[in-house]
Amino acid sequence: MTAPHVSLPGDPTHLLPPSDHGLSPLTGWTRVHWEALADRLLDGLLPYATPGFAQYRLPGPPSHSGPWSDGLEGFARSFLLAAFRIAGSGGRVGPALIERYATGLAAGTDPHHTERWPPITDRAQPMVEAASIAIALHESRPWLWDQLDEPVRGQVVEWLGHFVGADVNDSNWRLFQVITEEFLASVGAPHSRAEIDAGLARLDDWYRGGGWYTDGDGRKFDYYNAWALHLYPVLWARIAGPRADPDTVARHRTRLREFLGVHQHFFGSDGAPVHQGRSLTYRFATAAPLWAGALADATPLPPGRTRRLASGTLKHFAERGVPDERGLLSLGWYRPFLPVSQRYSGPASPYWASKAFLGLLLPEAHPVWTATEEPGPVDTADTTLALPAPGWLLHSTAADGIVRLVNHGSNRLPPPPATAEDSPHYARFAYSSATAPETPAGPDNHLALLAADGTPSPRGRIHPLGADGRRAASRHGGIETVSVVHGPWEVRVHRLDGPPDSPVREGGWAIADDSTPAESRTGPGRAWARRADGLTSALVGLYGWGGAEGTVVHVVGANAVGEHSATPCLELAAAVPVLVTLVVLSADPQVSITGAGATVAGDGTVEIRFPDGTRERVSPPESL
Known part of the structure; x- marks a missing residue:
């Protein structure tokens, strides 16, 4: 019996191909599903194209760069998707797709056209979009660039050429300059080899080992490590070809290989990526480095696992209404949710998710498309990994x-010495593939001293003290915290050096759902909330919380995962020197939150007992 076609949620007119559980036993998805969803995304943009196809003016609040720049963003980021679709099929797509991007290139780069693009100027958003256009032009070269009239090619070169000598933000933006100028070099246009080399060298400055870059100076670790700092060097090498320094290419590939050994652990069994960091509205762009590793022969993952992880995350969002009934990617996670966006986010910003379709550049006969799916790490065993x-x-x-x-x-x-407000996507103690932080900031996964008016202290700058084995530690303000994990459990040991009369509050995981508020229970020194499907968040005071009464904070409209959210909390009338807390997030009906305990010896050593009887010792000062 032939498997039925399945419609996209909220859009019964667009059918996905039947699932293939022979080739893909875990997700059922194959290359044809990726092609179908790419086509749906491209088709969904058509009603919002300007007459000359140079801009896509999507509905929604504009970015701080304004609608003119946002329209360019719509073209550039969707052009990336179109290029992968065109090149991946060897040009065997409807001619209208190629024609509309050729038409848009001609109109957008014509300085006299009513749909002309904003120029590339110092530290301006068109720099970001220029890199996407350069990548798309390179990857689709036989079907687009090589077919453009000479005057149009000249216009494109003139527009991109304003990158040469421009002032660039000292972050992943340096790679936009590298990419754009390398494309200019590939077509014999003016460029600066010194700027290309300097951008690549700056990337080396930010490398911290273990496959990890920080996005610019500081400790800015998030998915930009995946969809920018590792991705663009691979794409640069594809454009540069023989011009690329072999040692530089080899160094990038080695780092990517090491990173992917870790990145594979960031996806839940349902395909959801861990929800942490900024620009999360790019969603399944988290899959981009998986494909990049296969493209560059720089991955430790079996091909069947690469596809399982990438297809899993794309399917995860597709099953939850992404894209929406119009075929659009909204500013949000599942539903529209503006708090996951930034000032630079405009209606077309989510289309950086196009990077997830990089795998279409791999031939249909490549093992990532033909190998049987293999389980991801979370599918087969419990894992603890210190980074x-x-x-x-x-x-x-x-x-x-x-x-x-x-x-x-x-x-x-x-x-330092710069300061800024806490971001809930960076300042929480923990993040997961099943939850999102309360945004704006709530009490979840945070320990705060409370001012007289109830205002919680921020976490502020995090000073890491190490991560090794089953534990990690840091200091912020007057609080030092050691986390020890075991299975689904985390125990936090807090040592407080602050006003002893300050009330203190700790929050556990915020769980959210669109349909109904979570069930909750509280008692002395404990609180828990449970979603209808069994996802449970619990907080239990193990030491120092005597006299604390548990509460559950219910909020509406503050969580990317669902409209109704609930966070278990403990609050103490006056701070004590040591607090020990059991923090639990689990959907396993067998998980226990009882039987845990902690004692503190006279020298400050903390003895921890997990609910299953496993014991750990935390000695002061913690040395990892």
């Missing part, structure tokens, strides 16, 4: 397929 460079600790559980990230090292603050 010293970003100061993170991952622990995942096969029983519920959840990946949890304990954060003792990444924040969005510029280097």
Whole structure:
């Protein structure tokens, strides 16, 4: 019996091909599913194209760069997707797709056209979009660039050429200059080899080992490591060809290989990536480095696992209404949710998700498309993984397929002495593949001293103290925290050096759902909330919380995962020197939150007992 076609949620007119559980036993998705979803995304943009196809003016609030730049963004980021689709099929797509991007290139780069693009100027958004256009032109060269009239090629070169000598933000933006100028070099246009080399050298400055870059100076660890800092060197090498320095290419490939050995652990069994960092509206762009590793022969992953992880995350969002009924990617996670966006985010910004379709450049006969899917790490065993460079600790559980990230090292603050407000996507103690932080900031995964008016202290700058084995530690303000993980459990040991009369509050995981508020229970020194599907968040005071009463904070409209969210909390009337807390997030009905305990010896050594009887010791000062 032939498997039925399946419609996209909320859009019964667009059918996905039947699932193939022979080739893809875990997701059912194959290359034809990727092609179908790419086509749906490209078709969904058509009603919002300007007459000359140079801009896509999508509905939604404009970015701080304004609608003119946002329209260019719509062209550039969707052109990236179109180029992967065109090149991946050897040009065997409807001619209208190629023609509309050729038409848009001619109109957008014509300085006298009503749809002309904003110029590339110092530190301006068109720099970002120029790199996408350069990549798309290179990858689709036989079907687009080589077919453009000479005057149009001249216009494109003139527009891109304003990158040469321009002032660039000292972050992943340096790679936009590298990419754009390398494309100019590939077509014999003026460029600066010194600027290309300087951008690549700056990337080396940010490398912290273990496959990890920080995005610019500081400790800015997030998915930009995946969809920018590792991705663009691979794409640069494809454009540069024999012009690329072999040692530089080899160095990037070695780092990417090491990173992918870790990155594979960031996806839950349902395909959801861990929800941490900025620009999360790019969603399944988290799959881009998986394909990049296969393209560059720089991956430790079996081809069937590469596809399982990439298809899993694309399918995860497709099953939750992404794209929406119009075929559009909204500013949000599942539904529209503006708090996951930034000032630079415009209606077309989510189309950086096009990078996820990089795998279409691999031939249909490539093993990533023909090998049988293999399980991801979370599918088969519990894992604990310390990541010293970003100061993170991952622990995942096969029983519920959840990946949890304990954060003792990444924040969005510029280097000292600069200060900024906490970002809930960086300042929490933990993130996961099943939850999102309360945004704007709530009490979740945070320990705060409370001012007289109830205002919580920020976490502020995170000073990492190490990550090794099953534990990681950091200091912020007057608080030092050690996290020890075991299975689904985390125990946090807090040592407080602050006003003893200050009330203190700790929050656990925020769980969210669109349909109904979570069930909750509270008691002395404990609180828990449970979603209808069984996802449970619990907080238990193990030491120092005597007299604390548990509460559950219910909020509407503050969570990317769902409209209704709930966070278990403990609050103490006056701070004590040591607090020990059991923090639990699990969808396993067998998980226990009882039987845990902690004692503190006279020298400050903390003895921890997990609910299953496993014991750990935390000695002061913690040395990892």
